[in-house]
Amino acid sequence: MFGNIYCKRILVSVRNKGTLIWTWIFPLMMATLFYFAFSGLQDAELLKTIPAGIVVSEEYESDTALRTTLQAVSDPEEGFLELHTYETREAAAEALTSGEIDGFFSLENGSPKLSVSKNDLNQTILKSFLDQYVQTRHAVISLLEKGDTDVSQILDLFQTETWTEELSLSKNVPSETVNYFFALLAMVCMYGGFQGLDSVSYLQANLSPLGARRTLSPAKRFPMVFFDLLAALTVHMACMLFLLAYLVLILRVDFGTGLVPVIVTCLFGSFLGMSFGSFVTAISRAKEGVKVAVIISVSLACSFGAGMMVSGINYKIAKTLPVLAWLNPAARISDALYCLYYYDGYGQYFLNLGILAAMTLAFSIVTAFFLRRQRYESI
Amino acid sequence: MIHVKNLVKRYGKLVALDHFSLDVQDGEIFGLLGPNGSGKTTAINCILSLLTYDKGEISLFGEPMSPTNYKSKKKIGVVPQNVAVFNELTVQENIDYFCGLYVPEKAARKPLVEEAIEFAGLADFRRFLPKKLSGGLLRRLNIACGIAHKPELIFLDEPTVAVDPQSRNSILEGIRALNASGATIIYTSHYMEEVEQLCSRIMIMDKGRAIATGTREELTALIHTGEKLTVETPALPPAILEQIRNLPNVLRADHGDGHLKADCKGDGHPIIDVLDLLRQNNVSFGQVYSEPPTLNDVFLEITGKQLRD
Numbered sequence: 001m002f003g004n005i006y007c008k009r010i011l012v013s014v015r016n017k018g019t020l021i022w023t024w025i026f027p028l029m030m031a032t033l034f035y036f037a038f039s040g041l042q043d044a045e046l047l048k049t050i051p052a053g054i055v056v057s058e059e060y061e062s063d064t065a066l067r068t069t070l071q072a073v074s075d076p077e078e079g080f081l082e083l084h085t086y087e088t089r090e091a092a093a094e095a096l097t098s099g100e101i102d103g104f105f106s107l108e109n110g111s112p113k114l115s116v117s118k119n120d121l122n123q124t125i126l127k128s129f130l131d132q133y134v135q136t137r138h139a140v141i142s143l144l145e146k147g148d149t150d151v152s153q154i155l156d157l158f159q160t161e162t163w164t165e166e167l168s169l170s171k172n173v174p175s176e177t178v179n180y181f182f183a184l185l186a187m188v189c190m191y192g193g194f195q196g197l198d199s200v201s202y203l204q205a206n207l208s209p210l211g212a213r214r215t216l217s218p219a220k221r222f223p224m225v226f227f228d229l230l231a232a233l234t235v236h237m238a239c240m241l242f243l244l245a246y247l248v249l250i251l252r253v254d255f256g257t258g259l260v261p262v263i264v265t266c267l268f269g270s271f272l273g274m275s276f277g278s279f280v281t282a283i284s285r286a287k288e289g290v291k292v293a294v295i296i297s298v299s300l301a302c303s304f305g306a307g308m309m310v311s312g313i314n315y316k317i318a319k320t321l322p323v324l325a326w327l328n329p330a331a332r333i334s335d336a337l338y339c340l341y342y343y344d345g346y347g348q349y350f351l352n353l354g355i356l357a358a359m360t361l362a363f364s365i366v367t368a369f370f371l372r373r374q375r376y377e378s379i
Numbered sequence: 380m381i382h383v384k385n386l387v388k389r390y391g392k393l394v395a396l397d398h399f400s401l402d403v404q405d406g407e408i409f410g411l412l413g414p415n416g417s418g419k420t421t422a423i424n425c426i427l428s429l430l431t432y433d434k435g436e437i438s439l440f441g442e443p444m445s446p447t448n449y450k451s452k453k454k455i456g457v458v459p460q461n462v463a464v465f466n467e468l469t470v471q472e473n474i475d476y477f478c479g480l481y482v483p484e485k486a487a488r489k490p491l492v493e494e495a496i497e498f499a500g501l502a503d504f505r506r507f508l509p510k511k512l513s514g515g516l517l518r519r520l521n522i523a524c525g526i527a528h529k530p531e532l533i534f535l536d537e538p539t540v541a542v543d544p545q546s547r548n549s550i551l552e553g554i555r556a557l558n559a560s561g562a563t564i565i566y567t568s569h570y571m572e573e574v575e576q577l578c579s580r581i582m583i584m585d586k587g588r589a590i591a592t593g594t595r596e597e598l599t600a601l602i603h604t605g606e607k608l609t610v611e612t613p614a615l616p617p618a619i620l621e622q623i624r625n626l627p628n629v630l631r632a633d634h635g636d637g638h639l640k641a642d643c644k645g646d647g648h649p650i651i652d653v654l655d656l657l658r659q660n661n662v663s664f665g666q667v668y669s670e671p672p673t674l675n676d677v678f679l680e681i682t683g684k685q686l687r688d
């Protein structure tokens with residue numbers, strides 16, 4: 001019985017015109033649009049220099065390696081840093097708080113440290129730079145220790161080009177473009193809401209003739225809705241994988257990591273989207289058109305907040321209205337993808353997934369409460 | 380088979396069913412006849428436990444009915460008034476889907492689906508999506524979805540709305556066949572001809588109340604109106620109409636559109652008297668025919684309204 005429900009529901013979803021347009025074609029068009037609109041953007045972004053500070057202590061003066069490297073990367077022609085010098089740590093910290101610089105370096109007990117006040121693109125670049133520097137220095141020291149003193153090799157390591165090149169070739173390419181695609185994926189996740197909408201209205205006798213008809217059959221309610229939702233999820237994930245394939249294979253968007261965690265993110269996002277759609281459908285008897293409008297507008301608003309249209313708006317919201325940013329599922333989805341892209345650790349990534357799971361659970365509990373009823377006042 | 384006692388259902392202030400009682404025996408074709416809004420659909424939905432109700436008892440197959448009485452639900456077939464099919468599934472897939480809610484095994488389902496397609500005359504349309512079907516074909520699909528699993532008890536809520544006369548006859552035929560093979564049938568309609576032709580027992584409903592129940596003969600016997608006489612008379616002087624009205628067996632008489640219509644009392648047969656009177660007065664007349672009273676007359680006499688307005 002449930003195999004039949006599952007298979008037929010897949011057919012229903014695949015053949016549904018609305019779903020086809022909103023979740024298959026529309027995102028594809030948006031992706032293509034982003035691709036052409038922003039293909040020039042990445043290089044432009046890289047040319048901008050980042051204001052950074054250095055605390056000039058005695059230790060720093062004597063660390064020639066760091067000094068020359070910093071000088072090289074803040075070369076007005078080729079460098080990517082706009083280096084400000086400070087006499088004391090306090091002065092640098094003050095400049096950081098006032099927003100004059102995005103971060104500053106200081107030497108503490110021989111090792112360079114980076115201090116930043118927030119966490120976005122520029123800070124990530126500074127951090128990667130520092131990591132790279134530390135690694136390179138390590139390499140030089142071991143070269144020297146091996147006694148293999150090929151000066152040109154060492155000089156190569158400290159070339160400005162090396163820094164910029166290394167930075168842009170590493171997996172963590174600082175790119176503004178990619179965030180548009182993250183937000184787009186988040187939007188499609190939220191469009192899973194349509195699947196939730198259909199599943200609930202096919203279940204509830206007071207929402208559709210089909211709901212009434214199925215309620216009269218001997219199929220038990222929860223298995224029925226479970227297999228419906230499972231079929232819906234299957235179709236929705238197929239749609240996400242299709243979009244991912246298009247992004248990766250055709251548009252050559254780099255997710256900076258293996259695809260598995262990206263797919264896991266999409267899965268969590270789809271759960272959220274579907275439970276959101278179910279929730280919207282279950283709590284009211286408004287016309288289906290109204291519910292569709294709610295799902296579309298909320299999804300678009302959330303993905304807008306996640307930076308789908310205006311670059312950086314997600315950072316601004318996170319800074320001014322952090323609660324809103326945390327409650328925006330699209331922002332959590334794109335942030336999870338962002339974490340995969342830029343960070344080595346998985347802490348924040350899992351935090352994002354956790355928040356998505358919690359929201360999914362909340363929506364599902366309320367929905368289940370409404371679905372428990374089996375007899376209706378009126379239909 | 381179905382037992383309903385003193386069912387009361389309110390929608391807010393509106394009383395949709397007012398102490399409604401119903402007993403349907405095994406093997407009957409039971410007709411629920413009533414004008415729009417008389418509570419037929421509401422009664423069915425209450426019986427099937429889709430709606431809450433304020434008062435009353437309902438049992439099916441000798442057991443109280445509830446939303447989780449899956450054992451009873453398995454034996455029931457429903458053809459709802461609002462067509463309930465998936466727009467994205469073809470005729471055959473739809474029938475298979477609904478049949479599949481009752482019959483899990485695919486192999487067992489296959490012949491049932493074929494039979495239902497045959498039954499509804501949809502063989503030429505099996506790959507059509509519902510959108511491509513005409514209104515009548517869609518109704519037929521709705522019926523096929525409801526009866527494919529060979530239920531013991533079938534509810535058909537106005538199944539023939541918008542179906543053309545030929546297909547309607549074949550559907551009525553089919554319903555008789557279902558009944559002959561053992562199914563009990565509850566059939567609602569506001570077409571009295573259909574109910575008269577098909578049903579072994581009939582309940583006439585109005586404003587949520589059962590106003591009369593019985594076989595067609597029992598129902599027509601309830602009322603004063605007997606035979607109904609129609610005589611084609613292009614011109615009828617008012618004085619003669621008055622004389623006809625005063626004939627002993629005539630209940631009422633009227634002339635219009637070149638026809639004289641006279642309702643007769645109970646068992647009286649005033650046809651000879653009427654024609655004699657016309658001949659004596661040199662009133663020419665053409666066709667003459669007489670009909671037995673219909674359920675419309677029953678409805679008219681009990682409620683003072685026409686069944687169909």
Ligand SMILES: Nc1ncnc2c1ncn2[C@@H]1O[C@H](COP(=O)(O)OP(=O)(O)OP(=O)(O)O)[C@@H](O)[C@H]1O
Nearest residue numbers: 378379390395414415416417418419420421422569
């Ligand atoms: N969901 C509802 N909310 C409020 N009133 C309703 C609702 N459904 C039906 N009614 C009212 O209940 C009464 C009975 O309606 P019902 O649909 O049972 O009639 P019906 O005999 O099936 O009519 P029809 O021949 O038009 O199908 C009507 O007066 C109708 O207006």
Ligand SMILES: [Mg+2]
Nearest residue numbers: 419420421460
């Ligand atoms: Mg009705």
